[in-house]
């Protein structure tokens with residue numbers, strides 16, 4: 001849903017849900033990234049994954065990465081992404097990272113609007129990914145300040161828990 005109209009339908013339609021779920025379980029088990037879920041009364045609303053910055057040119061710098069924030073579409077625009085993003089930044093800052101970076105598809109206007117509202121700006125880096133067709137991704141970056149308060153939101157999750 002998030003990438004419909006951006007990534008080719010043929011690629012999205014070919015994705016195997018069970019296989020993706022299995023890969024996700026495997027990646028959780030490796031412990032390379034850290035995943036947090038936003039939970040409401042009806043269960044999981046979305047998740048955030050943070051980790052070390054995977055860009056070789058930033059290796060050794062105090063830069064952490066937001067690997068992704070994904071919410072079920074029915075929960076978009078209720079302030080939950082903001083809550084998860086702030087939590088990720090707090091966790092990275094608590095590990096002494098002074099900056100956060102993240103990658104989004106150039107054409108993902110919703111995500112770009114979101115991250116810009118969260119205070120991120122493009123830092124000039126780009127790369128081409130190939131989810132069924134070559135797509136440009138661009139990097140955003142933000143200086144972290146310690147322990148930014150999480151904004152309360154209408155219908156906000158009742159808990160953010162680590163998996």
Ligand SMILES: CC(C)(COP(=O)(O)OP(=O)(O)OC[C@H]1O[C@@H](n2cnc3c(N)ncnc32)[C@H](O)[C@@H]1OP(=O)(O)O)[C@@H](O)C(=O)NCCC(=O)NCCS
Pocket residue numbers: 002046067068069070071072075076077078079080081082083103104108109110111113114115117118
């Ligand atoms: C991007 C995403 C994480 C945003 O989460 P969200 O909970 O919907 O965002 P919030 O409600 O916290 O929005 C916070 C602010 O971001 C901005 N924003 C959010 N969605 C936006 C959109 N579609 N267009 C422009 N600005 C947007 C707004 O300024 C918003 O504040 P407002 O609602 O008071 O105007 C969510 O829409 C999502 O999961 N999208 C699909 C997956 C994806 O593309 N993830 C990013 C790649 S990792």
